[in-house]
Amino acid sequence: MKSIFEESTRVEVIKRIRTLTPESKASWGSMTVGQMVRHCAICETYYYGDIRIKRSLAGRIFGKKAINAILKDESSGLHRNAPTAPPFRVTEEVIDLESEKRKWVALIEHYGTYNKEEFIHWFFGKLTRKQLGQFIYKHTNHHLVQFGV
DSSP states (O other): OOOTTSHHHHHHHHHHHHTOOTTOOOSSSSOOHHHHHHHHHHHHHHHTTSSOOOOOHHHHHHHHHHHHHHTSSTTOOOOTTOOOOGGGOOOOSOOOHHHHHHHHHHHHHHGGGOOOSEEEETTTEEEEHHHHHHHHHHHHHHHHHHTTO
16 A cells, blocks of 8 residues: 655655646535645644644544544545544635645655654544555545546
């Protein structure tokens, strides 16, 4: 299964990010392409530990089952129109897409030096480095597919 911690995966993801344009439209959901790019960059800063979010009660109950279903195999993943947690919602209408893409690409590139062995996710709970790398890729891929790249 692909992981954001693999260089070849990061190269592929970055190529796809760079193909996004202001004309890119979502196949589902309500985010614009700029909102999606900013949302994903915010998520990356969360995985680096720059944003702190308390564990949710629902996550404590269902988190392990959910992450196991998402990471079950290559074809499993996130559901379309799944709710976005408030800290990751982007409501700004006007976003400089090229600037946001550069920020996101820099954050993706930085995963080459990511050194945490585990991560406490606000919903899923404790994730190993392997689980986190696979989840980050699946989340990123979910949104790139959403916008046709």
